[in-house]
Amino acid sequence: MIFITPTISIDESELKLEFIRSSGPGGQNVNKVSTAVQLRFDAINSPSLPVHVRQRLISLAKGRITENGILIIEARRFRTQGANRQDAIERLIELIRKAAEKPLIRYQTRPTLASKKRRLETKHLRSATKQLRSRKPDENGD
Numbered sequence: 266m267i268f269i270t271p272t273i274s275i276d277e278s279e280l281k282l283e284f285i286r287s288s289g290p291g292g293q294n295v296n297k298v299s300t301a302v303q304l305r306f307d308a309i310n311s312p313s314l315p316v317h318v319r320q321r322l323i324s325l326a327k328g329r330i331t332e333n334g335i336l337i338i339e340a341r342r343f344r345t346q347g348a349n350r351q352d353a354i355e356r357l358i359e360l361i362r363k364a365a366e367k368p369l370i371r372y373q374t375r376p377t378l379a380s381k382k383r384r385l386e387t388k389h390l391r392s393a394t395k396q397l398r399s400r401k402p403d404e405n406g407d
Contacts, residue, residue, distance in 0.1 A: 267354065269361050275313045280354070281305040284346055301341035304353040309334025314361070322364035336360075 267275045284299040308314070308322050308330065323330055330336050338360075340353035376384075 267358065269358050270365050273313065273315070273318065273361065273365060275306075275311070275361075279306060279311055279313065280357075282350060282353070298346075300344060300346045300349055301339065302346065302349040302353045304338040304340070304357060306336045306338075306357060307334065308336045318361065318365050321368075322361060325364055326360060 267277060267280075269275065281304070283303045283305070285301045285303055286299050308319060308326075311319065314322065322336070323334065326336055329338060336357070338353050338356050340349040340356065342352055343349050
């Protein structure tokens, strides 16, 4: 079991790990050993996630979710298979924790009278500066 929050935990059988060859550092070892990890998690059909968490997870991970609702996380930061496996699982946990948090409701506020006055004052000052910079033609036609 992978514990995410006190109320949410995922069974490891829900995760599908596939080891692939990694690019990057490692010398000749890169061409021989499959150290990168591709973690697949069926977010839509997971019985472990509540409905509201599932919906937020899908919206948070738009670029990493397939049409079938499978979340794909690739980890290739480290040179060892075990470290990359742990990294992929930690990234999944972090993503689900973010999805479990309730979003803050933003209450629309109105600007204060003082802030409106400051804004208009800076606009007037900027306008005056630009008028001073503009070159006005002389009466002689120069």
